[in-house]
Amino acid sequence: MSHGSIERLKEIRDTRQQQLKDAAIELFGMKGYAATKISEITDKAKLSHGLFYHYFKSKEDLYVQLIHELVDIVLDTIDDAEQKHKSPLKQLERLTEVTHSGSLRDGVHRHILIMQALYSDHLPQEVKLGIVNKYRTIMDRIAVIIEKGQIAGEFIDGDPEELAVYHVSLVHGLLLSNARKLVPIDVSASKVLRQLMRSPEQGG
Amino acid sequence: MSHGSIERLKEIRDTRQQQLKDAAIELFGMKGYAATKISEITDKAKLSHGLFYHYFKSKEDLYVQLIHELVDIVLDTIDDAEQKHKSPLKQLERLTEVTHSGSLRDGVHRHILIMQALYSDHLPQEVKLGIVNKYRTIMDRIAVIIEKGQIAGEFIDGDPEELAVYHVSLVHGLLLSNARKLVPIDVSASKVLRQLMRSPEQGG
DNA sequence: GTCTATAAAGGGATAGAC
DNA sequence: GTCTATCCCTTTATAGAC
Numbered sequence: 152m153s154h155g156s157i158e159r160l161k162e163i164r165d166t167r168q169q170q171l172k173d174a175a176i177e178l179f180g181m182k183g184y185a186a187t188k189i190s191e192i193t194d195k196a197k198l199s200h201g202l203f204y205h206y207f208k209s210k211e212d213l214y215v216q217l218i219h220e221l222v223d224i225v226l227d228t229i230d231d232a233e234q235k236h237k238s239p240l241k242q243l244e245r246l247t248e249v250t251h252s253g254s255l256r257d258g259v260h261r262h263i264l265i266m267q268a269l270y271s272d273h274l275p276q277e278v279k280l281g282i283v284n285k286y287r288t289i290m291d292r293i294a295v296i297i298e299k300g301q302i303a304g305e306f307i308d309g310d311p312e313e314l315a316v317y318h319v320s321l322v323h324g325l326l327l328s329n330a331r332k333l334v335p336i337d338v339s340a341s342k343v344l345r346q347l348m349r350s351p352e353q354g355g
Numbered sequence: 356m357s358h359g360s361i362e363r364l365k366e367i368r369d370t371r372q373q374q375l376k377d378a379a380i381e382l383f384g385m386k387g388y389a390a391t392k393i394s395e396i397t398d399k400a401k402l403s404h405g406l407f408y409h410y411f412k413s414k415e416d417l418y419v420q421l422i423h424e425l426v427d428i429v430l431d432t433i434d435d436a437e438q439k440h441k442s443p444l445k446q447l448e449r450l451t452e453v454t455h456s457g458s459l460r461d462g463v464h465r466h467i468l469i470m471q472a473l474y475s476d477h478l479p480q481e482v483k484l485g486i487v488n489k490y491r492t493i494m495d496r497i498a499v500i501i502e503k504g505q506i507a508g509e510f511i512d513g514d515p516e517e518l519a520v521y522h523v524s525l526v527h528g529l530l531l532s533n534a535r536k537l538v539p540i541d542v543s544a545s546k547v548l549r550q551l552m553r554s555p556e557q558g559g
Numbered sequence: 560g561t562c563t564a565t566a567a568a569g570g571g572a573t574a575g576a577c
Numbered sequence: 578g579t580c581t582a583t584c585c586c587t588t589t590a591t592a593g594a595c
Binding site: 188189190200201203204209210 | 569573
């Protein structure tokens with residue numbers, strides 16, 4: 152077998168896996184893990200039902216891969232925000248913007264997915280624990296940013312970890328609300344951060 | 356058949372239905388509709404699997420009944436808050452407190468349930484529409500309270516409907532966060548309402 | 560009204576041809 | 578690598594005895 156054809160095969164493999172992942176992100180995010188059928192994933196990806204199992208061991212296998220990818224992307228995004236900005240306020244602004252925009256590929260559905268993963272109980276103990284630990288890391292890092300912002304006088308006083316929960320809860324609640332598309336609004340970072348600000352912000 | 360025995364039968368019927376509903380609220384709330392099995396509901400209610408169908412036509416039948424009950428309870432709670440308090444701020448405070456406390460029976464799980472119902476798509480078009488309309492009513496009424504609070508000088512300026520979305524998103528996000536029990540916090544109404552307040556509130 | 564046993568349906572996973 | 582057909586287990590729903 153020639154070198155070129157091996158690369159071509161790998162290319163197909165990556166493409167197919169990504170097709171299935173993309174379809175699954177949206178479906179898992181919209182309907183939840185249990186309610187999503189393999190056939191729906193393959194339909195959306197325009198592949199046959201059987202082919203799914205050529206690329207993933209099982210439905211759970213795909214799910215776990217997706218969750219870990221997402222959490223890592225969020226952590227990378229925090230890295231990015233911390234590198235790009237010095238001000239804690241601007242760091243959280245950037246994080247909020249990226250989360251709600253499409254620039255984080257399928258950002259919304261992926262965030263909903265991780266909420267679901269943390270929330271439900273169909274995953275093996277060990278797998279769940281790994282995700283929970285990474286999630287705790289995310290919360291810790293946001294709390295640290297908030298604490299620095301308090302020292303810098305940008306944010307209100309209060310337990311940084313508790314404020315981090317309020318902040319993340321709002322972000323996630325807005326993602327859900329907008330995904331539902333019942334009362335769609337344009338989410339702006341400055342409005343999301345109102346509850347952390349020392350002086351009331353009204354701008355958009 | 357005597358009059359007394361008819362009433363006794365009805366009593367049993369109501370009790371059994373409530374047992375099943377109570378079990379279902381928690382399970383649907385924790386695991387979602389699709390992931391919850393009839394056998395899990397009957398196990399939790401300490402009844403046999405078959406008996407479920409003596410009291411409900413189907414899994415979906417029970418689900419729809421629950422959702423409608425919840426939405427009506429929320430609307431009643433808004434009525435209650437408006438009657439008990441004149442200040443829009445105090446009205447929202449009461450609504451927030453009741454939502455997060457146990458005084459609204461199974462309040463947390465019920466709220467999560469309605470979020471799920473709005474969000475997913477396994478319900479017949481007509482049923483879904485009824486729920487969506489009631490939800491819109493809830494959002495409208497909260498927006499009206501916020502608007503009155505703006506006039507009274509209690510809340511910040513801005514589109515009342517948009518502020519209502521931010522408020523409800525935070526409430527729902529916190530419910531989810533606490534239900535998950537990863538980073539449990541004591542939710543206080545004054546902290547939830549920070550993002551609506553004209554002057555920053557720090558108290559708990 | 561309550562239970563156990565069973566039918567019927569749905570969907571995850573596999574086999575094997577192309 | 579891709580597809581169709583099929584297996585098989587799980588779960589919803591029903592039947593019928595007590």
